[in-house]
């Protein structure tokens with residue numbers, strides 16, 4: 001017990017290196033996943049059948065299979081298909097998490113787009129805006145504000161789920177912790193520290209989400 | 221051509237228009253001509269089809285059968301198995317010439333009052349942003365909202381919102397303005413400001429087609445009042461003809477429900 005504090009200080013720098021990897025994977029995936037997800041979400045409400053059905057298929061496929069399996073497919077199966085598709089663990093992780101979060105974000109995008117009053121579209125069309133302009137100038141900007149809180153929650157989920165990358169030998173926060181354990185055997189201390197760092201990350205993120213939520217409701 | 225004929229030129233025509241939603245036949249063979257500069261008021265109970273008629277006029281809803289003609293050329297023409305309508309581009313252009321004012325304003329809540337007005341000017345009319353801004357400010361002061369240009373819609377009262385909505389439509393310099401019960405979502409004390417603006421607009425010679433339950437306003441502003449029931453025009457005429465000497469039972473029955481007592485039928489013979 002005497003040593004938990006000094007022990008923490010000693011190994012914290014290692015764990016922080018892992019934390020940086022965790023944050024990088026989560027941040028990159030949420031950005032790429034959001035862009036992809038928004039495009040798919042808008043495609044989902046397209047009048048053009050082929051587009052909306054393809055987007056629907058994507059969402060069904062990705063949400064209906066485990067994230068860990070998707071990670072394995074990207075990291076282990078794709079290289080077997082074609083060696084060109086061999087990625088370092090970090091890249092595989094970002095690809096798999098982006099693909100995965102895109103499907104969830106697409107549903108968020110679709111939901112918020114459909115939550116915008118139809119009168120907004122009608123007003124835009126009655127002024128002479130095309131369907132596309134009405135979407136990008138009027139509907140989407142309003143939907144995007146409503147997307148921010150659920151996007152923040154998606155980001156929190158990603159921070160935690162990103163711990164799965166330890167299975168493809170990427171030294172994120174959790175895997176770094178395990179590594180420290182393998183030379184110190186101090187399971188409880190290390191896992192406690194790892195838990196505290198995850199909590200700090202998710203709490204900071206919740207705080208940001210809360211602030212955004214208040215800002216959004218202020219304008220509505 | 222004489223001036224007389226010029227003045228009577230129908231700008232908007234409905235010919236045998238039908239519209240149903242599933243089994244609900246909402247517009248049933250409606251014919252209507254609106255002349256340039258004319259103010260036509262639509263009255264009738266809720267569910268009569270007033271809103272649908274207005275929405276058909278700028279094709280916010282497609283019609284099932286009939287023809288809509290704007291300024292002499294067909295906007296949409298549907299008969300047995302055959303449908304012709306403007307191309308998407310022409311339709312967008314047509315809509316810039318038909319202003320629409322909604323019952324629930326439908327202002328864009330994420331942009332300022334000024335941007336609500338200038339967005340279409342800049343994007344569609346390709347107006348330079350300073351000119352658009354100036355135009356917005358001019359029109360806002362014309363409706364008594366000079367100081368509100370930087371506010372967001374959520375900061376305005378209902379009556380102010382509706383005046384901004386009128387300005388937003390008006391800024392496009394439409395030929396015809398359609399109003400769908402523009403005051404029925406308002407607090408009573410702000411109704412007057414909106415009706416005043418519409419009255420000013422009518423005096424400037426704007427062609428207007430207005431659905432409303434404000435009978436006194438209708439009496440004052442209308443060149444012609446149309447009483448609609450169950451998707452057809454039951455009776456039309458001057459305000460005196462319709463409000464004071466209605467011929468049809470259905471019109472009388474409707475008016476007896478909406479007109480205040482002292483204006484009840486037969487008592488008023490000022491014409």
Ligand SMILES: Nc1ncnc2c1ncn2[C@@H]1O[C@H](COP(=O)(O)OP(=O)(O)O)[C@@H](O)[C@H]1O
Nearest residue numbers: 241244246264265266267268269270271272273
């Ligand atoms: N988009 C729609 N889908 C289904 N039914 C509709 C739609 N719009 C209007 N209706 C129906 O059409 C009828 C006439 O409505 P409306 O045109 O709003 O009448 P009014 O404006 O005179 O009250 C009502 O029965 C209404 O339920």
Ligand SMILES: [Mg+2]
Nearest residue numbers: 270271272401
């Ligand atoms: Mg109505």
